[in-house]
Amino acid sequence: MKTIKLGSRDSKLAVIQAEMVRAAVPVPCELVTMKTTGDMILDRTLDQIGGKGLFVKELDRALAAGEVDFTVHSLKDMPMEQPDGLPIVAYSKRADVRDALVLQAGLQELDLSKPIGCASARRRIQLKRLFPEADIQPVRGNVQTRLRKLDEGQYGALVLAAAGLHRLGLEGRIHRYFSPDEILPAAGQAIVAVQGREGSDLSCLSAFADAEARDCALAERSFTRTLDGGCSSPVAAYAKLENDHLILHGMYVSEDESIVRFGQCEGDRSQAVALGIQLAQQLKQAR
Numbered sequence: 001m002k003t004i005k006l007g008s009r010d011s012k013l014a015v016i017q018a019e020m021v022r023a024a025v026p027v028p029c030e031l032v033t034m035k036t037t038g039d040m041i042l043d044r045t046l047d048q049i050g051g052k053g054l055f056v057k058e059l060d061r062a063l064a065a066g067e068v069d070f071t072v073h074s075l076k077d078m079p080m081e082q083p084d085g086l087p088i089v090a091y092s093k094r095a096d097v098r099d100a101l102v103l104q105a106g107l108q109e110l111d112l113s114k115p116i117g118c119a120s121a122r123r124r125i126q127l128k129r130l131f132p133e134a135d136i137q138p139v140r141g142n143v144q145t146r147l148r149k150l151d152e153g154q155y156g157a158l159v160l161a162a163a164g165l166h167r168l169g170l171e172g173r174i175h176r177y178f179s180p181d182e183i184l185p186a187a188g189q190a191i192v193a194v195q196g197r198e199g200s201d202l203s204c205l206s207a208f209a210d211a212e213a214r215d216c217a218l219a220e221r222s223f224t225r226t227l228d229g230g231c232s233s234p235v236a237a238y239a240k241l242e243n244d245h246l247i248l249h250g251m252y253v254s255e256d257e258s259i260v261r262f263g264q265c266e267g268d269r270s271q272a273v274a275l276g277i278q279l280a281q282q283l284k285q286a287r
């Protein structure tokens with residue numbers, strides 16, 4: 001039997017996520033890991049480096065070249081548009097979607113005399129609403145690197161995705177969770193996505209693929225894609241299903257960050273993409 005090759009970044013979290021896919025594929029499967037631009041440039045924030053798909057380009061190339069059969073990504077890190085011929089072919093069941101607060105080792109409560117580190121403008125804007133007096137500073141690097149910077153004393157606390165901490169076995173470091181009402185997650189947060197080549201055989205992924213996560217992801221990514229329009233304003237989106245009814249929550253931020261709006265829309269899950277477009281237009285046009 002032919003061995004399936006799964007491409008992944010080489011960070012510990014990426015490898016754990018790729019192993020989740022491998023464990024669900026009922027045929028021999030091998031991991032091929034590589035570094036991406038986003039892993040190599042660590043002295044600037046992602047906004048400063050600019051460009052899209054910093055964590056996927058090298059893997060896209062390997063996939064297109066046939067060096068691997070599928071690639072595995074945190075859906076949150078994937079651009080809203082897939083390159084021609086390289087569609088997302090499976091979405092994992094969603095893990096805990098919430099962001100979480102991690103304190104510097106030894107601290108028992110949040111100490112606002114030190115900065116809170118977070119890696120995205122989405123988190124910064126929402127944290128500022130929760131803790132108006134906090135000093136919020138950017139932090140880069142993979143989860144372990146960020147935790148090292150925290151424990152070395154550069155920050156008093158960090159905000160990280162609960163899903164990543166859980167997958168790394170670091171849930172013991174979570175001081176408290178932020179409900180989606182407090183910090184609305186990023187589109188695709190806590191979902192692992194598999195990308196393939198157009199026309200390839202997907203039967204090996206049927207035990208892995210989750211249709212509910214897929215429909216939520218389609219709505220969240222459609223919202224984000226519609227708002228994106230070439231700029232890099234922060235966006236948050238979270239969809240949930242109640243039977244076949246989909247409820248999409250979104251956050252829109254104007255480019256100069258003077259306007260921050262939250263809203264929701266709902267409808268049948270079969271309309272996931274249209275609901276994302278509708279909510280984006282609703283929030284952009286509201287006054």
Ligand SMILES: NCc1[nH]cc(CCC(=O)O)c1CC(=O)O
Nearest residue numbers: 074076160161163164189190191
């Ligand atoms: N941008 C890094 C990244 N990409 C996915 C996750 C967490 C796992 C997930 O959301 O699926 C993280 C770490 C974090 O944001 O704390």
